Amino acid sequence: MAIDPDHPVLKVDNIYKYYGGKSTLIDRIQRKPKPRLVALDGISLTLSRNEVLGLVGESGSGKTTTARCIVRLEVPDRGSITFGDRDVLAADTETLRHIRRDMQMIYQDPYSSLNPRMTVRSAISEPALIHGLVEKEGAEDLVRELLERVGLPYTVANLRPRALSGGQRQRVAIARALALKPSVIIADEAVSALDVSIQAQILNLFGELIRDLRLGMIFIAHQLSVIAQLSDRVAIMYLGRIVESGPTADVFTRPRHPYTGALLEAHPHLSGEKKQAPALKGEIPSPYAIPKGCRFNIRCRFAEEKCFEIDPPPTEVSPGHYAWCHVLPDLHQS
Amino acid sequence: MDQTLPDTHSLLEIEGLTVGFADARGVLLAADQIHLNIDKNQTLGLLGESGCGKSVTLRSILGIVPYPGEVIAGRILWEGRDLLTLPRRTMEQVRGKEISMIFQDPTSCLNPVFTIEDQITETLKIKLNMHARDAHQRAVELLDHVGIPSPAQRLGLYPHQLSGGMRQRIMIAIAIASQPKLLLADEPTTALDVTIQDQILNLLASLRKETGMAMILVSHDVGVVAQNCDAVAVMYAGRIMEYGKASSVMRSPRHPYTRGLLAAVPTLEQAGERQPLTSIPGQPPNLADLPPGCPFQPRCPFVREACTNIPVVLDRRFPEHGSACPFVD
Numbered sequence: 001m002a003i004d005p006d007h008p009v010l011k012v013d014n015i016y017k018y019y020g021g022k023s024t025l026i027d028r029i030q031r032k033p034k035p036r037l038v039a040l041d042g043i044s045l046t047l048s049r050n051e052v053l054g055l056v057g058e059s060g061s062g063k064t065t066t067a068r069c070i071v072r073l074e075v076p077d078r079g080s081i082t083f084g085d086r087d088v089l090a091a092d093t094e095t096l097r098h099i100r101r102d103m104q105m106i107y108q109d110p111y112s113s114l115n116p117r118m119t120v121r122s123a124i125s126e127p128a129l130i131h132g133l134v135e136k137e138g139a140e141d142l143v144r145e146l147l148e149r150v151g152l153p154y155t156v157a158n159l160r161p162r163a164l165s166g167g168q169r170q171r172v173a174i175a176r177a178l179a180l181k182p183s184v185i186i187a188d189e190a191v192s193a194l195d196v197s198i199q200a201q202i203l204n205l206f207g208e209l210i211r212d213l214r215l216g217m218i219f220i221a222h223q224l225s226v227i228a229q230l231s232d233r234v235a236i237m238y239l240g241r242i243v244e245s246g247p248t249a250d251v252f253t254r255p256r257h258p259y260t261g262a263l264l265e266a267h268p269h270l271s272g273e274k275k276q277a278p279a280l281k282g283e284i285p286s287p288y289a290i291p292k293g294c295r296f297n298i299r300c301r302f303a304e305e306k307c308f309e310i311d312p313p314p315t316e317v318s319p320g321h322y323a324w325c326h327v328l329p330d331l332h333q334s
Numbered sequence: 335m336d337q338t339l340p341d342t343h344s345l346l347e348i349e350g351l352t353v354g355f356a357d358a359r360g361v362l363l364a365a366d367q368i369h370l371n372i373d374k375n376q377t378l379g380l381l382g383e384s385g386c387g388k389s390v391t392l393r394s395i396l397g398i399v400p401y402p403g404e405v406i407a408g409r410i411l412w413e414g415r416d417l418l419t420l421p422r423r424t425m426e427q428v429r430g431k432e433i434s435m436i437f438q439d440p441t442s443c444l445n446p447v448f449t450i451e452d453q454i455t456e457t458l459k460i461k462l463n464m465h466a467r468d469a470h471q472r473a474v475e476l477l478d479h480v481g482i483p484s485p486a487q488r489l490g491l492y493p494h495q496l497s498g499g500m501r502q503r504i505m506i507a508i509a510i511a512s513q514p515k516l517l518l519a520d521e522p523t524t525a526l527d528v529t530i531q532d533q534i535l536n537l538l539a540s541l542r543k544e545t546g547m548a549m550i551l552v553s554h555d556v557g558v559v560a561q562n563c564d565a566v567a568v569m570y571a572g573r574i575m576e577y578g579k580a581s582s583v584m585r586s587p588r589h590p591y592t593r594g595l596l597a598a599v600p601t602l603e604q605a606g607e608r609q610p611l612t613s614i615p616g617q618p619p620n621l622a623d624l625p626p627g628c629p630f631q632p633r634c635p636f637v638r639e640a641c642t643n644i645p646v647v648l649d650r651r652f653p654e655h656g657s658a659c660p661f662v663d
Contacts, residue, residue: 165617231606
């Protein structure tokens with residue numbers, strides 16, 4: 001059951017995604033180039049079976065765009081995505097259907113991701129029926145089995161989402177994703193809308209599913225502690241790039257990128273120690289105007305001259321732990 | 335029976351506040367017999383999950399409980415006067431002047447068709463009777479004070495031209511314009527990114543230090559409350575389950591719900607270990623169908639028969655730290 005990093009099930013290689021920026025002939029004559037939003041600026045990552053990769057970053061860092069590109073809800077402008085031995089971006093409709101069956105998404109808001117007019121039974125069984133994984137007769141058994149798997153009583157099968165609480169709805173969304181026996185689940189802020197006591201239940205459920213079903217998972221969240229709970233590896237994103245990645249415990253105890261350090265410092269701790277100054281000044285720059293050199297430079301307290309000139313290359317600071325920083329300060333967390 | 339913590343010179347005292355929402359089936363009690371106390375310079379945290387009554391309690395103070403909610407019983411004493419019985423004109427002098435409020439979503443609280451200047455100076459002109467020219471000058475100072483760079487230029491902007499963090503700073507500038515003695519903050523950083531949340535909480539802390547303003551901070555985030563409050567009241571199903579010094583409640587929670595809540599929070603310390611969290615079993619309470627006795631009893635690991643038959647009352651065994659559970663300690 002070990003993670004096999006040499007044979008990743010999913011490989012994202014250097015993808016770029018821009019929005020806007022396509023100027024018409026008239027724009028060119030008037031010499032007014034359309035502004036171009038850089039959403040993803042060269043993202044590479046791999047995921048093995050049985051592994052959870054946490055993607056963390058602030059709004060606008062490109063976490064969701066990455067997820068949407070992986071299942072080809074968005075088409076990247078450059079780069080390649082390989083799932084198993086299939087090329088996701090070149091796949092024809094039929095292949096794409098199979099790829100999407102194997103890679104299921106779970107969304108943040110279980111209020112809008114479930115059809116209010118469908119019963120829990122049809123929400124869970126419909127995808128499996130459409131993909132021909134079960135016959136009509138077998139569907140009921142599937143629903144029963146999946147509801148039990150996600151910790152819901154069989155009686156909810158007849159209910160519509162409005163009769164369920166947020167936590168119960170998210171369990172239904174998980175059951176629906178599992179109905180297609182995926183090998184990879186992409187969970188985009190799947191616990192962010194839930195209350196703490198319910199969030200803990202769902203995080204534990206994810207933990208069980210990963211262990212029992214040998215799922216690979218891309219787990220997106222903006223909250224560090226939620227990422228820390230589930231992820232084997234973590235990638236910190238900032239303004240369309242990964243700035244640090246590596247084994248979760250290593251990255252969170254010995255961060256080497258100043259942005260990771262600031263995120264950890266800004267995270268409120270239960271110990272209640274009062275802080276003297278904010279961890280980070282300023283705000284994330286506009287994705288229409290990415291700073292020259294390191295994109296974190298203007299907010300970074302370690303920035304040197306070359307940080308404003310040269311885009312930092314990755315450095316392997318310990319096995320499997322990379323940081324894209326010129327300075328690589330030691331930010332050991334006590 | 336007196337449930338409040340020992341009273342020194344309270345700025346605000348809430349006694350037996352009960353807020354009901356009437357619908358076709360009857361009346362739901364969104365807040366039930368709330369007793370709270372806040373002193374000068376103090377920060378009180380109201381901690382709890384969705385629907386526990388923390389926002390309704392906060393809104394009651396300013397008399398802005400949304401329809402069809404209504405304060406059914408209780409007193410809210412502001413420097414000796416009961417805010418619930420004040421005439422409307424007098425209340426308007428308290429609201430936004432002596433007591434201000436900031437909300438979770440600065441986008442929907444700022445008017446999109448007016449400039450930042452219009453919205454800040456409005457408060458100054460109405461509440462402080464300031465002259466337009468002085469108000470402009472004061473608005474620049476206020477923006478500078480809440481950490482907005484090049485404030486004079488920003489005054490002419492509209493809310494949509496600013497980021498979420500900047501909008502929250504504007505909201506704070508409006509709230510502190512009249513130098514209130516108490517600031518009510520309803521999830522002020524929930525919509526913000528973690529580094530911006532950190533900046534805003536630091537800003538609020540330094541403003542309090544400077545002016546001695548008291549604050550009631552409503553949040554569902556245990557860490558935010560732990561780091562910013564002197565006292566904390568933990569709410570569940572419209573009741574206060576535990577109330578005391580923040581350090582004491584966080585370090586040694588007495589009520590089973592508080593214990594469950596604190597244990598359910600994932601921490602950074604166990605990164606990558608995937609140890610199961612101690613979750614609270616069951617579903618959040620339904621106010622329309624509360625169990626008899628203690629509302630937490632169906633989810634409580636220490637439940638016993640007597641729990642269906644006890645009132646939710648804070649005990650007085652420890653004067654600085656009350657719990658509504660008579661059995662667990």
